[in-house]
Amino acid sequence: MWRLLMIVLFVPMFSWAKSTEMSWLDNRFRVDPTIKQVSFLVYREKASQAVTLVRPDGTKYYAWEHPENVAWYEENGMDIISIENPMPGPWQAIGKITPQNKIKILSNLTLNVDSLPKKLYQSESFKFTARLLQDGKPLVLRDFLNRIKLNVTFTPYLANEKDLVKEARPLAEVLGTFEDNGEDLDEVAADGVFTVNLPINIKPGKYWVRIQSRNGVFLRTVEQDVLVYPSPIRASFTQARNENQSHSMTIDTEAGAIKAGSLAAHIEQINPNKITTVTQAQSDSDDEKLYFDLPNSYMPGKNTWSGWVYATDMATDRPLQFFLGKHSYGVTEPIDLKAAYEARIKAEAEQRKIEEQKKLEIERAEARKWLWIYVGLGNLLIIVLIFSAIFGWKKVNTMRKLKAAAPKSEKLSMPPPPKV
Template sequence: MLRIGFALVGLLISSMCFAAQNTSITESSSISLLDNRFRVDSSINQITFVIYRADKSQPVVLVRPDGHKYYSHRHPDNVRWYQEPSMDIVSIDKPMPGPWQAIGKVTPKNKITLISHLKLSADTLPARLFQSEELKFTARLTSDGKPMVLRDFLDRVKLKVTFTRYVENEDSLIKEARPVPIEIGEFADDGRGLDEKAGDGVFTVKLPISTQPGKYRVRITSGNGVFLRAQEQEVLVYPNPIETSFIQSRQEGKPHQIIFVGEQGMIAPGSLAAHIEHNDNYDVMDVVEAAAATAEAMKVDVTIPSSMNIGQYSWTGEVYATEMGSGRELIFPLSEHTYSVIKDIDLAETRRLQELERLKQAKLLEEKRIEQARAEQRRNSMILIVVGNLIVLFLGFVTWFVLRKIKAKKATIPEMQLEMPKK
């Protein structure tokens, strides 16, 4: 569904940008079609219209006055086409004047809606934001300065707020070197969450500032990557100015403590307050609230009822404060924190078990050392046996070789004697 919404946003964005630049477009109106035909006046520079057709039917084919045909899958760059199983929404820049025709299974509900001076305006974010804070952010879609209430558009528009790490001369960098936008909020005019009313042209979202501290460019973008330049600004994100500490009780009847301390110079004295929801291991919730005790206090101490019942516990909530200097009200949601209650530890028994484990490990180490020494001794004995056998074999070979030489020498002596002549 998001993909469908994002595709439509690209169509709407182009319509917005062109409409904002051309003041000669007629006021918003609807035109009923006669035999699926409609006429575009020469004064119209941009037209956006909705065509309703039979459910699960093929997209219509648009025929220009000169007979040239536009298809949902094949059309020029000045045409943006969004389709659903029973609807086509088409936006055309500089349409050819004259009679047009929509060929397809068009229903009697068909009409063309002309929109002029379409504009999206948005709240300006504070120049200084804090990591982990949460704030309400609103954008408004208007036509001719009036709220845009065409539900066929509004029900399909999905916008998102992105933070991009600030880099000097970002546009001059190659694509791979540019910082990646971080989406921190998506919003729609659907009457959910902080959005007060569906279909009134007002889009509201709860923005969680989840980025790391630093300087960022903030943009409102559509899912298909086309920037909707209703607002683009630079902001600084500072570290969270509130320090949170949890002190778990180890005694029966003594409560746990959650302590919030505001940073000097960032948080106005006396402005801290907290709302905590505590859940025990039976999912029973306790709600605890506390505020700064004095006008100069920079700390809030919240006590949570403790229980020695073994199990897993959790707490969450919100911290409220006021920024010093600007007077801006701050909200910091608290992520879920968990802690456990376990059986009391018998120190004497624990030490005894630890000593037994130490002796066991020492015995294992000694046995391992003895085994290694025996293995070393066996290896040395084998080396001596092998070397001794080699020496014996070598001496035997030398003895055999020497004896063979001596025997061979004795066998050749008679052949070398010469017979002396007789007198």
């Protein structure tokens, strides 16, 4: 009986001290005065409304209405609420929460971010990591880590940016998103280490770099200023003139920027049949340039090439990698000059024949047009003559009838002259 009492009294206390996970007791939980930042994972019934969070003084926080020191992430069956400088004392969550659900309190979270090199190069890319810690130890709570989205943004640097109105401030550009999924450059999934392959695809200049939560799960922002310099690498691809030659690639560097002998290249060519050919090369120990040949499949159609150049920065001994982009070049069928000349002569003759035929048809059409005009005029003249003849004949015939119908006058004879 005494052992059972000891278990009942001390096991819950021990469990709370080790896991920071507690069952709901009237949906209440206490925040210690030493806590400067806290996150709550609230598990609720599926398809239920987000909980209402009540401060110790009775102030209510909602998913759609809360102060700036509160970040609220809501999804089906879960709320993640992060608060900076929370009020000490008993808090309460009001919502559809079952007895089986628990609350997980994450306190004193910090975001530890690698320091960016003070000197970056345009078009380079590198592995960049950030670590989420709780009380100085890696946070490995998968439900929380899977929902954190951290962006890396670059904003053109202005000394008085905060004094400008919002519309006049320079726009931030997102260059990458951290992942903790064990893919690409991330080594282990859900280990609290976030990784991004950061491409510096921006113009040279001075920038503010900010790492911050994209979806509001985590209230932390890390800032750093960096300088982006023009790329010290210049790559030139020269296409072969015929099938008996190889393509060539030249990698040139800015004087004094790249360590001699550190150049290496990885080039991939894809022909029209989607077959990939990989070529790798590296410079000699004293060379600051790299020249090498590339295979020439001489396959007609659209061909592409892309690749990476690896080098070491002269000043800082920092390893560098530059993506050369994706480029295309075309290959046409070999040309038989004699056959092409004969084909051109034949085509020109066919064209002249077609043009002459068209001209002849036009002339024939013009002749037919005038023939029909002449026929029409002749017919019209004949019709006019016929009608004129009929009209004249009728007129003569009428006059004859009138003359025949007139009464004949008696012929008067003159009396003989008198005899004297």
